[in-house]
């Protein structure tokens with residue numbers, strides 16, 4: 001064996017590098033990428049042949065709800081298996097829907113105990129900002145939460161009785177002042193509570209409880225109003241902001257203007273706003289219910305323009321699962337609001353953005369991996385295929401079309417709005433720090449022992465040019 005040897009070589013895949021796609025060998029040693037060059041096979045202890053396949057940096061999904069401890073709605077084991085099978089290599093678990101929610105260091109400790117040795121992927125945790133927990137924020141930051149999450153509209157769900165309710169304006173403002181001191185980011189569910197609560201109450205009172213009524217009860221205006229209010233507070237407090245699951249181009253435009261004013265803000269949207277519309281929600285029913293709701297074709301086209309123009313920073317799944325029965329309601333307002341599509345983000349986005357709309361793969365990789373890593377302090381350790389980075393990779397086969405079926409899903413409750421969808425992008429293998437954590441072609445697709453690690457932001461989140469001054 002020559003003196004220079006690699007633990008593993010991913011051979012001859014189309015590797016999606018930071019600014020280009022190149023057919024090359026990827027050499028891995030001790031969990032990290034150590035060489036990108038042709039003809040590295042002679043130095044390999046093990047080889048994965050990726051000829052004809054695409055090799056992306058693994059998705060860093062910054063927005064998932066695995067709902068542990070306390071609920072059987074998902075869990076770290078099934079949730080991380082589903083995300084691994086979907087080409088994700090790191091995820092951030094949201095503070096809401098678990099019982100108790102992550103609004104104190106004691107709750108964070110419980111969360112960590114659940115995740116340890118149960119999680120196939122690397123993971124981070126969001127802390128929560130809620131009325132009455134401002135005194136917890138500093139210690140949560142010191143414990144290594146990636147940032148904080150607050151709702152401007154009522155989140156509902158089981159966490160409400162454990163303190164996770166919407167942040168009123170004063171809580172939001174004072175919370176931003178505290179969070180600004182920690183150097184972390186505040187992520188916001190931006191919908192105006194006065195608007196959505198009043199319209200929902202009116203529609204339900206008038207017996208208007210179908211999918212279209214639900215969509216009309218959460219108009220784009222409710223999102224834009226909340227975004228503008230939060231941006232105003234961010235300008236006053238200097239708190240870095242991240243808007244989660246933005247559904248409208250109008251909101252993106254406001255965020256873009258704020259970036260140009262120097263506000264440190266990033267914006268996320270989800271595959272479901274780009275691949276599905278309100279017509280799909282009417283056809284599929286509550287399995288496609290989320291908040292903000294799926295929008296109409298015009299709104300979706302405008303949002304795509306924002307994505308393709310580089311105005312969106314991050315794509316995240318907002319995987320928000322629940323037992324099947326919570327998605328079966330005649331009254332749309334009573335069904336659980338959350339789409340459980342975490343296993344389909346990479347396949348849907350490569351299909352829709354790259355194969356259908358021609359978005360370069362390296363630009364898409366920025367949305368799925370590089371920008372999340374940069375925004376939350378994991379770059380350059382994670383987020384790109386480059387020497388020195390963790391070998392967090394996903395190998396895609398784009399030549400074996402299939403129709404997604406429930407039996408393909410590894411999440412605990414196999415409902416998803418993508419079931420029945422024809423896809424050309426299949427996740428073949430997912431690697432975390434050079435270890436195969438998912439292999440589609442093996443009878444047992446996951447290794448015996450989950451070995452995911454808790455990842456914490458390196459210091460505080462720096463103000464990245466691409467987030468602060470418009471990109």
Ligand SMILES: NC(=O)NC(NC(N)=O)C(=O)[O-]
Nearest residue numbers: 065155157290291320337338
């Ligand atoms: N409690 C939730 O999981 N809510 C989530 N559900 C959605 N988006 O429909 C969210 O992110 O707001």
Ligand SMILES: [Zn+2]
Nearest residue numbers: 189244245291
């Ligand atoms: Zn939300």
Ligand SMILES: [Zn+2]
Nearest residue numbers: 065094318320
């Ligand atoms: Zn969410």
